[in-house]
Amino acid sequence: MPPRSTAGRLSPRPAGNSPFQRAQNRAFWPFMTPALVLFLLFFVAPIVFSVWLSFHSWDGITDIHARGGKNYRQLFLDPTFRAALRNTGLILVVGGLITFVLSFAITLFLREMVGRKFVRYVLFFPVLVNPLVFGVMAGLLFRPDGVVNHLLRTLGVTDPPKWLAMDNIFTLILATTIWAAVGFYTTIIMSAVEQIPVYYYEAAELDGAGAWTKFRHITLPLSWEVVTVCALLWTIASIRVFELVLVFGGSTGGTPPPQTYTTALYVYETGFSAKAQHDFGVASAAALVSLVLITVVAVLLRSVMRRDAVEV
Known part of the structure; x- marks a missing residue:
């Protein structure tokens, strides 16, 4: 008597019909629903309301008019x-280029340095400090009779720069933004560079490669994915620069001058400032322009910086 076929009994059960998979499917919506409701309520709904409000006029008290x-x-x-858009663009492009050049330079300098972990913590410290602190310190350090000018006079500079003058204040804000961000991106990039095997650099040195060649053909390609993420993070952060300009620009004793506005500060001053007529319609339109700007830049960055993954 021929043995009975066991093909039917030995065939693997589809993964979707397993008890564990069925339990996962049943638990999906109970776990997903609260997060989805919060996302729709606090993210999607405000954006939809802002889009609608950007085509209306409203001061927050009287009736809304189309x-x-x-x-x-x-x-x-x-x-x-327009000045706010220009300033935001300067922070995004000029500030980003300087920040990443400095971050990579510091990373390469610290890569083989003894005690680099301690130096990394020191560089990261400005990230932990609220930008409002930098703005408050600006008035103490850079005002005409402040600490910086006092030191310059001690060194023999009879006519120190007017740091907080209208023509210089945004440059000072940009420099402070870069200084506060370099440690953050250095920490991230250094973490990626430390994962690159040392024998790649040793082989390159045996072939006579210099520092620039090793950076171009080893460090940058093998950390490119991390650099792409950092570029997206910088794009988001540059559009949201607000507190530093608000306090830094007002360090001379008043509201920030319009020459220092960013798009985020423009939205605040238009919709919430006590010294101007509230117009939530214009503020919503400015916020949406900023949202479109950050979306376009992020998509372009992602497409331009897209490369095939390099396996280590």
């Missing part, structure tokens, strides 16, 4: 908003 696209036309005719 304005169509006049809020957007008013934005781009406003020299203060």
Whole structure:
């Protein structure tokens, strides 16, 4: 009598029909629903309301009136908003280039340095300090009779720079932003560089490669994914620069001058400042322009910086 076939009994059960998989499927919506509700309530709903409000005029008290696209036309005719866009672009592009050049330079310098972990903690410290502190310290350090000018006079400089003058204050804000960010991105990039096997650099040195060649053909390609993430993080952070400008720009005793505005500060001053007429419609339009700007830049960065993964 021929043996009975066991093909039916030995065939593997589909993963989707296993008890564990069925339990996972049943638990998906109970676990997902609270997070989805919070996401829709606190993220999607405000964006939808902002889109609707950007086509209306509202001061937060009186009735809402439709304005169509006049809020957007008013934005781009406003020299203060154009200055805010320019300043945000300078932080994004110029500040980003300087930040990443310095971060890579410090990373390469510290890669083989004894005690680099301690130095990394020191560089990371400004990230832990609230930007408001930097703004408050600006008035103490850089005012005409402040600490910096006092030291310069001690060294023989009879006419020290006017750091907080209208023509210099945004440059000072940009420099402070870069200084506060370098430690953060150095820490991330250094963590990626430390994962690169040492024998790659040893082989390159045996072939006579210099520092630039090793950086170009080893360090940068093998840390490219991390650099891409850092670029996206910088894009988001540069659009959100707010507290530093608010306090730093007002360190001379008043509100920040319009020459120092960023798009985030423009939204605040338009919608919430006590010294101006509230217009939440224009503020919503400015916020949406910023959102579109960050989305476009992030998509372009992702497409331009996309490369095939390099296996170590």
